[in-house]
Amino acid sequence: MIPFLDLNLIHKEIENELKEAVLRVINSQNFIGGAEVEDFEKEYANYCGVNYCVGVGNGYDALHLSLCALGVVPGDEVIVPSNTYIATWLAVSNCGAKPVPVEPDPVTYNIDSNKIESALTSKTKAIIPVHLYGLPSDLDNINRIAKRYGLFVLEDAAQAHGSSYKGKKIGGHSDIVAWSFYPSKNLGAMGDAGAITTNNREISDKIRLLRNYGSNKRYINEIQGFNSRLDPIQASILRVKLKYLDKWNSRRRQIASYYSSLLADTAIITPYNPIWANSAWHIYAIRYSKRDYLMRRLYEEGIETLIHYPIPPYKQKAYLNYSSIDNYPISSEISQQLISIPVWPMLTDAKVYQIAETINNIIN
Numbered sequence: 001m002i003p004f005l006d007l008n009l010i011h012k013e014i015e016n017e018l019k020e021a022v023l024r025v026i027n028s029q030n031f032i033g034g035a036e037v038e039d040f041e042k043e044y045a046n047y048c049g050v051n052y053c054v055g056v057g058n059g060y061d062a063l064h065l066s067l068c069a070l071g072v073v074p075g076d077e078v079i080v081p082s083n084t085y086i087a088t089w090l091a092v093s094n095c096g097a098k099p100v101p102v103e104p105d106p107v108t109y110n111i112d113s114n115k116i117e118s119a120l121t122s123k124t125k126a127i128i129p130v131h132l133y134g135l136p137s138d139l140d141n142i143n144r145i146a147k148r149y150g151l152f153v154l155e156d157a158a159q160a161h162g163s164s165y166k167g168k169k170i171g172g173h174s175d176i177v178a179w180s181f182y183p184s185k186n187l188g189a190m191g192d193a194g195a196i197t198t199n200n201r202e203i204s205d206k207i208r209l210l211r212n213y214g215s216n217k218r219y220i221n222e223i224q225g226f227n228s229r230l231d232p233i234q235a236s237i238l239r240v241k242l243k244y245l246d247k248w249n250s251r252r253r254q255i256a257s258y259y260s261s262l263l264a265d266t267a268i269i270t271p272y273n274p275i276w277a278n279s280a281w282h283i284y285a286i287r288y289s290k291r292d293y294l295m296r297r298l299y300e301e302g303i304e305t306l307i308h309y310p311i312p313p314y315k316q317k318a319y320l321n322y323s324s325i326d327n328y329p330i331s332s333e334i335s336q337q338l339i340s341i342p343v344w345p346m347l348t349d350a351k352v353y354q355i356a357e358t359i360n361n362i363i364n
């Protein structure tokens with residue numbers, strides 16, 4: 001079986017460094033906050049080329065606390081992609097605000113910035129572009145619209161560690177950027193972890209308060225906050241893995257371009273690779289009309305694939321009030337046609353060739 005992702009093969013390469021890092025935290029006796037978290041925050045801010053990074057408990061909290069910091073309250077509306085992981089929507093709903101879905105561009109699968117303006121109302125407070133599969137959204141256009149209407153932009157960069165937009169790394173293009181370090185992400189911890197990055201001092205200070213009970217000083221509570229802190233053991237692991245992120249991402253890029261050449265001129269639609277962006281290739285998603293058949297046949301041939309995402313948020317039971325009218329034909333269609341094939345950095349060229357040839361044999 002070729003697994004969709006083999007974390008063991010990734011961790012094998014850095015096993016000693018990981019053990020050393022965890023042992024350092026154990027010996028420090030510092031299990032909440034402290035130097036390890038602060039050092040990771042500095043190193044990740046530096047990596048992204050931004051002024052501030054604040055570690056939090058997970059990617060969902062990074063989104064939710066960001067919306068709280070931007071002042072999103074019940075009654076507000078927030079623009080979200082119709083095709084995203086449900087966390088993007090839940091962060092909005094759990095502020096008491098309404099997620100307003102906008103359809104993706106059928107070529108990039110990212111939110112279609114040309115459709116945002118018609119979805120705005122007097123209640124709109126913010127826009128959340130998601131850099132799906134690692135490909136940056138159309139950030140210049142989105143930020144231009146936000147500026148014109150006085151809206152905030154929160155990027156969901158949970159899949160875009162090391163991606164760049166017009167030559168500059170993701171992390172500081174908008175008001176605030178939310179990150180997940182879920183284990184399978186390009187930069188993944190060994191448990192839950194997340195962060196925000198921003199160039200805005202006030203916003204980063206607000207997140208620091210929100211993640212720690214509204215407190216900067218023990219037993220002094222300035223606002224009603226949450227408990228969502230980045231665990232020092234996870235921070236120590238992330239510090240090790242951050243050093244390898246660029247190397248691993250460039251291997252992902254090689255694999256992606258190899259796939260794209262092997263699958264060219266077939267019935268498979270390969271991912272769009274624009275010149276204005278550098279994807280981190282968190283996911284390599286191909287599109288094929290008989291997706292379920294292809295997926296089943298690949299499984300029989302020993303190749304594990306996944307679907308991101310089989311059921312869009314508006315079709316989930318959790319969002320029943322959205323599903324009565326399916327106004328999202330593009331999302332609905334691509335959710336039935338996309339299939340993600342393995343793209344993790346330790347895949348050999350031989351395996352990549354085998355996967356692509358197996359696909360070509362199945363569809364021909």
Ligand SMILES: *Cc1c(COP(=O)(O)O)cnc(C)c1O
Pocket residue numbers: 058059060061084085087088130156158159180181182192193194
């Ligand atoms: C992974 C992911 C999240 C949530 O991250 P968690 O750390 O699991 O909370 C949010 N948005 C997107 C697009 C993701 O891929």
